[in-house]
């Protein structure tokens with residue numbers, strides 16, 4: 001009798017454990033794919049967002065009518081821009097400081113600055129930042145013991161002085177724009193240090209920064225003359241980035257003349273040409289996509305260690321299940337339901353998406369879009385190797401930061417696709433080894 005009771009407890013707790021595990025994995029999948037790019041989303045987000053849009057879109061468009069970037073866009077782009085502004089307003093909390101309220105017009109213009117900066121990107125919310133503090137004018141920072149016009153706070157707030165924000169917006173061609181400056185800090189923090197990242201932002205940003213650091217070393221040369229950039233850009237690489245962006249939008253022609261290479265690289269970082277924002281994203285022309293394929297896991301490949309791994313991971317669960325069933329045959333049904341839910345999920349996790357661009361190979365997780373993405377610059381690939389040429393493993397020897405590392409990915413594509421992949425990378429001059 002006592003034995004039976006213990007068996008019951010074990011079987012019920014195992015079922016509960018498996019159920020919780022399944023819920024957790026499903027939640028993670030949804031969270032990584034949908035929530036990270038759109039945080040602070042209450043339930044029924046889409047309905048509420050749509051309602052907000054319907055209610056406010058006309059007023060938003062009216063406030064945007066004189067916006068220097070907005071008016072350069074096509075009608076279609078303006079629709080997208082206004083709807084992104086609406087989403088931004090819906091998601092962010094504007095908090096007035098030392099003033100009663102922030103008018104809807106100013107909120108719209110602040111949101112528009114963020115959307116202007118991220119207009120070429122897929123993730124445009126600056127998701128890490130949920131609050132925007134607005135002071136009427138310069139405010140005293142207790143931490144730094146001085147007056148500030150704006151700053152970002154890494155816990156997720158952007159702070160702006162309204163007076164300086166407005167004057168930055170009004171003087172369109174002086175290379176000073178507080179809104180763009182602070183949003184640029186926020187964008188860098190958001191896309192480099194947190195997980196919410198536009199696919200290729202990090203890749204292009206790192207290349208921009210490498211070049212910028214070279215320029216910063218030559219700093220005396222740069223600034224003793226008449227640089228387009230104001231002196232403040234010398235502070236550090238972050239200020240250089242923010243001041244560069246202010247000029248990128250406000251004085252693109254002179255900036256391009258002084259920093260032609262950095263200018264082109266920033267076009268790729270932001271995926272926009274400030275001189276011609278109507279044109280398709282500059283990344284398209286440089287990063288011409290040459291190959292895209294989701295490589296499924298071949299269920300027949302039983303002896304492939306990477307395929308067997310999910311089974312290996314499921315083994316303890318399997319053993320627990322068998323123990324449980326031997327103790328209580330009634331739970332056999334729920335147990336098998338759970339196992340059958342796990343197996344397809346564990347396979348889906350292993351699916352990879354391979355993308356070949358003109359200068360790099362991108363390997364992404366298919367299910368968890370934002371979880372893992374590796375970018376391999378062709379110039380840094382030592383060699384690529386297929387183990388068991390048909391169905392098996394793709395191994396990449398890669399140099400980065402003076403280190404050589406091995407990356408291994410599952411590769412079970414058919415012969416035709418593998419041949420196409422090999423042909424494409426060979427054309428790019430990447431060394432190939434087949435073992």
Ligand SMILES: [Zn+2]
Nearest residue numbers: 181185239242
């Ligand atoms: Zn700054």
